[in-house]
Amino acid sequence: MATSEALLAVREIHTYYGDSYVLNGLSLELAAGRIVVILGRNGMGKTTLIRSIAGLTPPRRGEVTFAGQSLIGKPPYAIAQSGIAIVPQGRRIFKSLTVRENLTLPTSALAGRQRARHDSRKHWDLAGVLAEFPQLAERMDNTGGALSGGEQQMLAIGRALMANPALILMDEPSEGLSPKLVQKVEEIMHGLRAHGHSILLVEQNLALAMAVADSIYVISSGQFVFHGTPDELSRNAGILDSHLGVSAARSH
Amino acid sequence: MRSVILQAINGISLGALLFLLSSGFTLTFGLMRVVNMAYGAYYLLGGYIGLTIARATGSFELAIVGGGLAVVVLGYGVDRFLIRPIGSNHLAQVLLTVGVAFVIGEVCLAIWGGDNLKIPTSAYLRGSIVLPGELYYPKYRFALILFGIFAAISLWLLYHKTQIGAVVRAGVDDREMVNATGINVDRLFVLVSALASFFAGVAGVVGGAFLTLNPGAEWDILVLALVVVIIGGLGSLEGAILGSVIVGLLDAYGRWLLPEFSYFVLFGPMAVLLLFRVTGIFGKEH
Numbered sequence: 044m045a046t047s048e049a050l051l052a053v054r055e056i057h058t059y060y061g062d063s064y065v066l067n068g069l070s071l072e073l074a075a076g077r078i079v080v081i082l083g084r085n086g087m088g089k090t091t092l093i094r095s096i097a098g099l100t101p102p103r104r105g106e107v108t109f110a111g112q113s114l115i116g117k118p119p120y121a122i123a124q125s126g127i128a129i130v131p132q133g134r135r136i137f138k139s140l141t142v143r144e145n146l147t148l149p150t151s152a153l154a155g156r157q158r159a160r161h162d163s164r165k166h167w168d169l170a171g172v173l174a175e176f177p178q179l180a181e182r183m184d185n186t187g188g189a190l191s192g193g194e195q196q197m198l199a200i201g202r203a204l205m206a207n208p209a210l211i212l213m214d215e216p217s218e219g220l221s222p223k224l225v226q227k228v229e230e231i232m233h234g235l236r237a238h239g240h241s242i243l244l245v246e247q248n249l250a251l252a253m254a255v256a257d258s259i260y261v262i263s264s265g266q267f268v269f270h271g272t273p274d275e276l277s278r279n280a281g282i283l284d285s286h287l288g289v290s291a292a293r294s295h
Numbered sequence: 296m297r298s299v300i301l302q303a304i305n306g307i308s309l310g311a312l313l314f315l316l317s318s319g320f321t322l323t324f325g326l327m328r329v330v331n332m333a334y335g336a337y338y339l340l341g342g343y344i345g346l347t348i349a350r351a352t353g354s355f356e357l358a359i360v361g362g363g364l365a366v367v368v369l370g371y372g373v374d375r376f377l378i379r380p381i382g383s384n385h386l387a388q389v390l391l392t393v394g395v396a397f398v399i400g401e402v403c404l405a406i407w408g409g410d411n412l413k414i415p416t417s418a419y420l421r422g423s424i425v426l427p428g429e430l431y432y433p434k435y436r437f438a439l440i441l442f443g444i445f446a447a448i449s450l451w452l453l454y455h456k457t458q459i460g461a462v463v464r465a466g467v468d469d470r471e472m473v474n475a476t477g478i479n480v481d482r483l484f485v486l487v488s489a490l491a492s493f494f495a496g497v498a499g500v501v502g503g504a505f506l507t508l509n510p511g512a513e514w515d516i517l518v519l520a521l522v523v524v525i526i527g528g529l530g531s532l533e534g535a536i537l538g539s540v541i542v543g544l545l546d547a548y549g550r551w552l553l554p555e556f557s558y559f560v561l562f563g564p565m566a567v568l569l570l571f572r573v574t575g576i577f578g579k580e581h
Contacts, residue, residue, distance in 0.1 A: 153479070
């Protein structure tokens with residue numbers, strides 16, 4: 044993939060939490076319309092990578108460009124307005140807001156209106172999101188805190204879609220969900236790619252990653268130790284065993 | 296019996312005043328976790344400026360608006376140039392804003408002197424009304440109760456029924472996530488803080504018409520407002536409403552029944568409440 048075509052390009056970023064060195068020199072590229080998955084165990088820097096791109100924990104060194112523009116130095120709200128939405132770890136839906144208020148928050152006048160409309164992508168509005176997640180339609184006036192884990196995950200994804208982002212950053216959407224709901228998340232991701240969205244997914248769930256990824260990076264202690272297709276990863280017993288804790292036999 | 300009723304009205308009218316001050320304090324804290332101890336001084340300064348306007352123009356209404364707006368300007372300066380640069384350290388915020396309050400207090404003393412001053416109200420607010428049972432009660436305090444109810448309903452509707460209110464509530468839940476949704480929370484805070492400052496300045500003018508304005512009044516009122524938000528729960532509008540009424544009534548009955556222990560009557564129940572519910576009645580874990 045040529046650099047000039049990348050929707051998101053991360054180059055040599057170094058990110059710290061206080062004095063602890065979490066990401067040391069990560070680089071990755073994501074082409075428009077693709078799903079790139081970052082696989083790794085807990086504490087390897089997956090969430091920090093998402094936070095670095097979103098501007099929540101800005102990298103100290105390195106470059107992040109999105110749609111040709113540098114994101115370095117931009118505050119999180121400006122990065123969001125440029126077309127990046129986040130489905131954070133633990134959903135982080137607004138618990139005291141109703142489902143309706145959660146979904147319409149990104150369309151508030153305060154959220155900026157300079158987002159360009161992309162004709163190649165589906166344009167999401169409230170009706171479209173509710174058609175995608177019918178179970179939310181029945182709970183529009185419930186507060187976010189009253190939803191089940193699965194419903195909260197749907198709401199977190201719906202909230203991200205309401206911003207009509209070019210890129211969605213998803214942080215462990217399968218966490219704490221039943222296998223059936225993980226299956227649902229997988230279907231949603233296939234659907235989003237079909238609608239023209241690009242997704243950067245960080246996950247521990249190998250099966251989910253294999254099922255949706257166009258390209259996989261494996262992260263260990265703040266560095267990528269593998270980059271390739273799901274097929275290539277499934278043949279790489281060494282990486283599977285030492286960095287993901289699965290034996291090659293189980294991955295098939 | 297007459298006194299019981301009169302003290303109830305006294306307490307509720309004081310509660311209306313306390314609501315004006317504490318609603319802003321609690322919402323700015325809820326949204327930005329900023330502890331601003333200068334709200335008492337905002338109250339006093341708003342009152343003095345309202346006094347000067349009322350004397351110059353003869354209009355109490357103009358005094359209310361002018362006192363409120365003057366504090367909006369001051370409050371913006373304090374937020375932008377003093378509080379924001381020091382970041383999220385609560386101890387630093389407390390020390391800084393207590394210092395700001397002292398400076399404001401000294402400036403007020405230099406301009407308006409140390410006497411107890413009262414703001415003249417409009418003619419239609421003077422005199423008494425007669426309640427059933429031949430109870431005479433100052434008209435002004437009834438007007439204050441109505442004003443407090445009006446302010447509480449307006450603020451409640453703004454907070455719960457508008458999209459900007461929803462954004463503020465979302466910010467109280469999870470400010471970082473609001474930012475990541477594309478909303479500039481700092482700019483939103485300027486709006487909320489301006490509203491809070493306005494209410495504090497207005498409180499000073501309406502309070503200065505029945506309590507008095509004098510050096511030290513800023514700390515008396517601040518203590519009461521702090522008890523309101525601690526009882527009601529920091530960051531909760533409902534808590535500010537309920538806490539204001541509770542503190543107003545405790546203060547009124549305490550001064551009447553146990554004048555030597557009136558502060559104990561205030562802090563005793565607060566301490567007991569905190570034993571069982573450390574976040575206050577409506578508060579959440581922060």
